[in-house]
Amino acid sequence: MRDSAFDGLDEKSFFDRVQAKFVEKAPDLSQSLNIAIIGKVSSGKSSLINALLKLSRRKALEIAKVGAVSGVTKDLTILKLDEKVYLIDSPGLDDVRAENSEVTKNFLRHIDVGIFVVTGSSDASQKKSLDDLRQHCDSFFVVLNKIDEWDDLDPTVVDDVVNQWKNDLKVDKIYPTCTKGYDPKSRNPKMDIRGVFPLRNAIEEFLEKKGKDLLLARHMAEKQSYGVKIIAVALIAVAGQAFIPGSAAFITATQAVAIGSLYYLYTGKVLSSKAALAILPTFLAETAGSSLFLFVKSFLPPTGVFDVAAAGVAVVITLALLATVNSILSSDAKLEQEELLRSKFRSYHEQAKDVLRDLALTDIRDLPEWKVLVSKFLGGL
Ligand SMILES: Nc1nc2c(ncn2[C@@H]2O[C@H](COP(=O)(O)OP(=O)(O)O)[C@@H](O)[C@H]2O)c(=O)[nH]1
Ligand SMILES: [Mg+2]
Structure with missing residues (x-):
């Protein structure tokens, strides 16, 4: 099991691992x-x-x-x-x-x-x-x-x-x-x-x-371009780390950190790691109200072993998740509106599959290329 995405973790230790990674990766928004x-x-x-x-x-x-x-x-x-x-x-x-x-x-x-x-x-x-x-x-x-x-x-x-x-x-x-x-x-x-x-x-x-760029970006009148950057950075991380053991925790933490950053960008409020992680299962009707573990397992391969196809799936899901959060927050709606969240996610998910189907992950290498892709994606709905 050493090379599995879950690295043999059970539900509780998986959650703890994700939370630790979140704290490690999230910007410190209490700085001046x-x-x-x-x-x-x-x-x-x-x-x-x-x-x-x-x-x-x-x-x-x-x-x-x-x-x-x-x-x-x-x-x-x-x-x-x-x-x-x-x-x-x-x-x-x-x-x-x-x-x-x-x-x-x-x-x-x-x-x-x-x-x-x-x-x-x-x-x-x-x-x-x-x-x-x-x-x-x-x-x-x-x-x-x-x-x-x-x-x-x-x-x-x-x-x-x-x-x-x-x-x-x-x-x-x-x-x-x-x-x-x-x-x-x-x-x-x-x-x-x-x-x-x-x-x-x-x-x-x-x-x-x-780690202070968000503190200023938050006050820009036009926030979309910064939202694009947050999403692009997350996608690069997911694409790059998908193959390492224990990557499921890494991917989940990356998604939650990006959600927290988008949340701060649009609302000026800090989202705790618990709150950010609690949002993830609500994206899928099947996992809403249940655990983060089930949510992650629903899109990662059943064996938990990563290959190119699974990495592509993780990128597609991450893009759809973050586009949904960006769209809801930028229109001043609330993430707690679960029906809205799920319906938006469904259409972004279909669109993300289309966009990334013909694209090998290795085709997109650097941040500017990811930014162009995300920017087109957000503008394209
Ligand atoms: N021609 C020109 N005028 C400018 C430019 N930037 C600002 N101003 C004008 O210069 C004046 C002083 O600008 P302000 O921003 O209040 O300067 P401050 O005193 O340094 O804060 C105002 O009338 C501005 O409209 C510029 O790039 N070109
Ligand atoms: Mg002045």
């Missing part, structure tokens, strides 16, 4: 996240925050109203996105220090991400402010905003300006952006957003390493 956006007044810091969060102009006004903690210092804006996530928009860290409140003191104790925003032609005198920021945060990103200012000039001009800034600030990388269109007083309400995607990606990549 502090992001500082530093740059001169009117460089577009607030606009950049809105663009990073994919907010529309209307949403941007809402967040400023709801989340802002009023500061003593005139040019300091503190955005409290939730109890654990703070964004501070300020000309420099000195202004944050001057505020000297509980919130700013806590913030200065640990800054995860520093974003330094400059505009216009290079100015070496800003290096001091950047160095101050660098010393206080785990990672930093330099942004040259308002690149639309050079739209009438030859495109090489922006490149030259970027290089000059790199040289003066002594940094290897600068993200050129445009974040025009958030100003409610603007006479031209057209949004002109450029260069924000690579910046958001780089920040996300860094946060991922610290």
